[in-house]
Amino acid sequence: NADHGLTIDGNTYATDSWTNVPPSILAQYGRRLHIQPNHPISITRKLIESRFPAFQNRNELPAVVTVDQNFDSLGFTQDHPGRSRTDTYYINKDTLLRTHTSAHEVDVFRDNASDGYTISADVYRRDAVDRSHYPVFHQMEGALTWDRNASSSSEDLAETIMSSLKKLPKHDLVVEDPNPPFHEERNPLQTKYHTPEEAKAVAAHLKRSLEDMVVTIFAAADKALAASGQGAQGEQEPLKVRWVEAFFPHTSPSWELEVWWRGDWLEVLGCGVIDQPLLNRAGVSSRVGWAFGIGLERIAMLLFGIPDIRLFWSKDQRFLSQFDESQPIRRFQPFSKYPAAPRDVAFWLPKSDGPVVVDTPASKTSAPSAAGGQVTEPMSSETPSFHENDLMEVVRNAAGDAVEDVSLIDSFKHPKTGRQSLCYRVTYRSLEKTLTTEEANELHEQIRQELVLKFGVELR
Numbered sequence: 001n002a003d004h005g006l007t008i009d010g011n012t013y014a015t016d017s018w019t020n021v022p023p024s025i026l027a028q029y030g031r032r033l034h035i036q037p038n039h040p041i042s043i044t045r046k047l048i049e050s051r052f053p054a055f056q057n058r059n060e061l062p063a064v065v066t067v068d069q070n071f072d073s074l075g076f077t078q079d080h081p082g083r084s085r086t087d088t089y090y091i092n093k094d095t096l097l098r099t100h101t102s103a104h105e106v107d108v109f110r111d112n113a114s115d116g117y118t119i120s121a122d123v124y125r126r127d128a129v130d131r132s133h134y135p136v137f138h139q140m141e142g143a144l145t146w147d148r149n150a151s152s153s154s155e156d157l158a159e160t161i162m163s164s165l166k167k168l169p170k171h172d173l174v175v176e177d178p179n180p181p182f183h184e185e186r187n188p189l190q191t192k193y194h195t196p197e198e199a200k201a202v203a204a205h206l207k208r209s210l211e212d213m214v215v216t217i218f219a220a221a222d223k224a225l226a227a228s229g230q231g232a233q234g235e236q237e238p239l240k241v242r243w244v245e246a247f248f249p250h251t252s253p254s255w256e257l258e259v260w261w262r263g264d265w266l267e268v269l270g271c272g273v274i275d276q277p278l279l280n281r282a283g284v285s286s287r288v289g290w291a292f293g294i295g296l297e298r299i300a301m302l303l304f305g306i307p308d309i310r311l312f313w314s315k316d317q318r319f320l321s322q323f324d325e326s327q328p329i330r331r332f333q334p335f336s337k338y339p340a341a342p343r344d345v346a347f348w349l350p351k352s353d354g355p356v357v358v359d360t361p362a363s364k365t366s367a368p369s370a371a372g373g374q375v376t377e378p379m380s381s382e383t384p385s386f387h388e389n390d391l392m393e394v395v396r397n398a399a400g401d402a403v404e405d406v407s408l409i410d411s412f413k414h415p416k417t418g419r420q421s422l423c424y425r426v427t428y429r430s431l432e433k434t435l436t437t438e439e440a441n442e443l444h445e446q447i448r449q450e451l452v453l454k455f456g457v458e459l460r
């Protein structure tokens with residue numbers, strides 16, 4: 001590749017030592033599930049858009065963006081972990097596949113800031129292999145701003161926002177919101193730009209708008225459940241949500257919204273008061289407002305009862321024919337599940353001083369973050385010598401969608417030599433057919449050999 005560059009959407013990009021987009025990702029590129037008629041991701045998008053009828057919907061922005069768009073323009077620090085090559089697909093050192101729809105915020109504000117907008121798009125992240133993670137998924141960004149200098153208004157900004165809040169629909173949702181609006185270090189008021197009243201008014205409008213959206217989504221989910229005879233949650237308990245403090249470089253203060261759904265708190269979205277320097281960069285410094293980001297797959301899985309994220313990519317009519325955007329949402333009727341073929345691979349890591357980044361078996365059970373979770377955490381300054389996402393990619397490149405799950409099942413440090421041994425369980429299972437023993441063995445052998453070649457591990 002180094003000589004020829006990488007061609008995406010008819011544009012050829014020079015490659016360099018940062019390039020890490022694998023063929024398996026390029027093969028999925030361009031499906032645009034979020035705008036495919038009758039696709040569950042598209043139906044989910046439209047359902048959410050319907051709650052923001054005055055917003056413009058930007059659904060065709062290309063996925064190749066600059067490092068500046070994806071990170072710098074949003075105020076990501078230089079050492080933010082989201083920038084890491086273990087987490088992000090780079091085309092070259094300046095260009096990447098967007099990791100979130102926020103990459104377009106500044107451009108869209110610059111284009112037209114006067115209305116609210118949504119941006120729906122495919123986003124790309126290196127991640128685990130399991131039933132709720134896929135390296136390509138879809139997000140929706142939403143934002144609304146007010147003009148501080150609106151000449152038509154004699155009221156001050158906080159009052160203008162509070163009076164538009166009063167026009168929002170009323171709901172009877174149970175809302176827990178235990179935290180104070182600001183936290184001095186973690187989630188400060190942007191004192192240079194906003195009065196506390198202004199920020200509180202923006203936050204109140206944001207929360208009410210998103211609560212209303214959640215009511216719509218879960219009412220549709222309840223109806224679908226009831227229609228399928230699986231019983232609506234609404235019959236047992238009222239819908240309950242809670243606001244949890246969160247951290248994003250491009251909003252302050254920030255929150256996550258969680259919903260109590262079938263016995264669990266489920267993260268649904270991330271949001272906050274837009275970082276004012278971001279709006280200044282877009283040339284609209286007089287505007288103040290809110291933004292949110294929501295992952296569409298998670299919502300679609302819950303709405304339709306889709307058990308495995310790989311299904312969204314299926315071209316099988318047994319899947320696609322079940323969705324009709326002109327009809328009320330119905331639960332997905334699973335077609336026969338083919339048998340799983342688990343295979344373990346155990347190996348010694350090569351000796352090295354760098355840290356080893358693996359997922360612990362326990363953290364597998366915790367839900368992935370709602371919008372994707374590019375939260376602000378310090379990154380280790382050392383470069384890891386082994387990152388689990390590299391292994392995930394070897395598996396995906398060799399076996400593609402024939403793998404359902406990859407889990408670390410054992411990790412062990414030799415007391416004398418100090419060498420580290422890891423054991424992963426790779427669960428092979430196709431959504432389309434039964435894998436034969438030979439097919440699973442062959443895929444597994446290929447993965448074992450790749451691990452030796454790529455990382456110099458010693459197989460056990």
Ligand code: PHE
Pocket residue numbers: 099100101102141248251254270271272291292293294371372373374375
């Ligand atoms: N971009 C954030 C993410 O992907 C989500 C987000 C969007 C948070 C807008 C706040 C405001 O994790």
